Structure formats: C-alpha cells, structure tokens
Amino acid sequence: MSTSASNPSGFGFASHLFCRECGATFALGASHACAECFGPLEVGYELPPVTRADIEAGPASIWRYASLLPVPRGIAATPNTEPGWTRLARTDQLARELGMRTLWLKDERGNPTHSFKDRVVAVALAAAVEMGYKVLACPSTGNLANAVAAAAARAGIRSVVLIPADLEPQKIAATAIYGGAMVPVDGSYDDVNRLASELADDREDWAFVNVNVRPYYAEGSKTIGYEIAEQLGWRLPEQIVVPVASGAQLVKIDKAFRELIELGLVADTRYRVFGAQATGCSPVAAAFRAGHDVVQPVKPATIAKSLAIGNPADGPYVLDVVRRTGGAVADVGDDAVIHAIRMLAATEGVFGETASGVTLGVLGRLLADGLLDPGAETVIINSGDGLKTLDAVGSPYGAGGPAAIRPTLEAFEAWEASRAA
Ligand SMILES: Cc1ncc(COP(=O)(O)O)c(C=O)c1O
C-alpha cells in the first residue's frame, strides 16, 4: 500500500488487483484468480492521506470508510442498505462470568439483515454495478443469501441465491421475503459453491459476490476492524476472537488493523487474532494444531450451519494471520455452542446465532487452555442473530409451547408455587 494521492475512479482509491500467492499485479476489473498461478486476487490501493476527523465526519455506516474501500466516491448516496456502524458493547457481566478483565462484543445483529454479511454485499454490489454486471448472485450458508436478496431489492436489480436445501427455516424465510430467486440445492455448501463457480463461468452478467467478485466483496469485512478501532477511541484491542467459515472476515479484520497503523490513525500496538470453528467443521483449527500450512477439506456436521464450509478459501491466510500475531484457531462441540448462546443471552441480553455460540464457546476454550490472556482487553464478534437459528436452542417449554394459566390471581399464585417447588 502506498499513500500517494491519486485521482479516485469508480473504485475509489483502489488502484490494482494483486495475487496473494505470487504477487503479480493486474488492472482493476472482473477477475478473481491470478492469470499466472490461479492464486486468489486482492485489492491494492494508492490511499490518500486520511484523518480521523475526515472519517468521523462521515455517515453512520460503512461508508464513513469509503476512501479505504474499492467503491465510487458518491456511494453513500446510491440506494443501498447502509450497513455497519454497529455497536461495540462492553460486556462486564459476561467478562465476570469468564474471569476476564475487559471484554467487548461487536454486535453485528445491528446490520440491515442482522449479520455482518450486509457489509461485504454492499461493497460487492458497488463494484458489480461499476463493472456492468446485471444480476447479484451467491452461494450461501444462509446469512449471505439474506444480505444479497435484500441489497438487490433495495438497488432494484435481480438476485439469484443458491443455498443448501437443509438450511434453517428462518434463514430461508428471511431470504424469500425479498422476492429474488432462491434455489435450494440438494447438497452441502461446498457442493453449492462448486455449482456457483460453474455458473459464474457460464453467465457473463451475473456477479457471484463471493466467487467472481470476491476480491471486492471480501474488502467489506475490513470495516468491522475499522469500527472496532474507532469505537475504542482510535486504538487496537489486545486480543480479538473471530468466527471462521471461509476465513475472509478474520483475514480482513487483520488487514484493517494493519492499514490503520500504516495510515497513522492508531498506534502500532501488539494485537493477537484468534479464530473460532465448530468441532464438526474445524479444518482450519485442525491445521493449526497440526502445524500445517495447508487446510485439509472436511465434510461438515454441526448445528453451526453458517460456518459449515468444509473447504475454506481463506484457510491458509487465517493460519498466516494467527501465527504472525501469536493467536490460535480452536474449536468447540455443538453442546458448548448452545451453552454459550444461553450464557450470552442471560448475561448480556444478546441473542446470538450459532456462529456467535461458536465464537464465545471458543473464547472459553482458549481461556481454559491458557492460550488467551484473561487480563488483556479482548473483543469478540457476535456475527449473527439468534432469531435466525431458533431450532438450535429449542423451546424451553417443549413442542407445545408454555402451558397457559387462567387469568386469575389464584392461578398465578399456583404457578408461582409450582415454580418454587
Ligand atoms: C454469522 C456468520 N458468522 C461468521 C461467518 C464467517 O465468515 P467468513 O466466511 O468470512 O469466515 C459467516 C459466514 O457465512 C456467518 O454467516
């Protein structure tokens, strides 16, 4: 990244694409794989000087960081879902329960479709429009389908989302409502992703946000990192725990922290990045433990369906980040996921989804294993909403709902007595 100012284009101050494997550079445009080695491409910038005041004067959405994203200057005024600027909550009761000093929760339920995916989709949509694509599409583990269908509706363009047929009913309903095309596929997410890759080659004007527009899409997750630093008063946390499916979110939060240091917007303080997976789909945690650089694909079997990517595209880059920063990748089983969802709700009034349970569960595991310092300031990402994964926690009353009482004082007192017993 250089910091010499240049004329912003339809991609803002983004100046080129480069290969994450061999470093070859390419013009900005509709490519996602390196022509030399097939490695994944990433967006590079010639950033202008950016000040804290410039950013603070911006809108209460990800567009306050527009100059650090591959989007046109006037992006905030275009019809979009205006994601981001979610709250960073200090969670003292949860911290006490875990024996930690300072714990913060980045609550991504505050986004328009209740997960962080609205961020990446907004950036992908802007780039897709710039490149002349006509249809917004994706393979999805659920939350991305919600975000694509909503963003396309808002922008007035067609959407096509491909999902594994066994997704949570709430995620299917919360996608269908936006009126785009939704295609349930008989297979795992990795099967759906393969089909999407074939379609992306076949349908010239379809932007599969996380396939052929992936370099731009993934940049959207940087905004989680920017916001955390700004909300902490322009400084970095000492530790951060991030859920890992493809791994893009974790890798981009680290990229954001490094950019903020390079731009002089935060002090260059040490931070450690930790990744969280469900044991039933933990290929990156397994590679971390084994000391491997490559990630062996697995067949997922976990209630954390949003994280059920058995062949994660950014897996090796997650390993690079956690090893460079002195973090770790760990996993927890489904029972611990449910326990963590309940703990977060009961201590902080936050109902997170299964991915949230994975992240908090792994925080507990890392503490127990002595890998994470309970005295160091820590942030965890609550990436999605529990209302979309209701079946995972079930009803406390069983299938029929709570037994009703008669509307009398006597009936209420009898109910109270039965509870005390
Ligand atoms: C709620 C939630 N959290 C985290 C993730 C992980 O994102 P990534 O694929 O960037 O690792 C996903 C991905 O689908 C998700 O839906």
Ligand SMILES: [Zn+2]
């Ligand atoms: Zn290459």
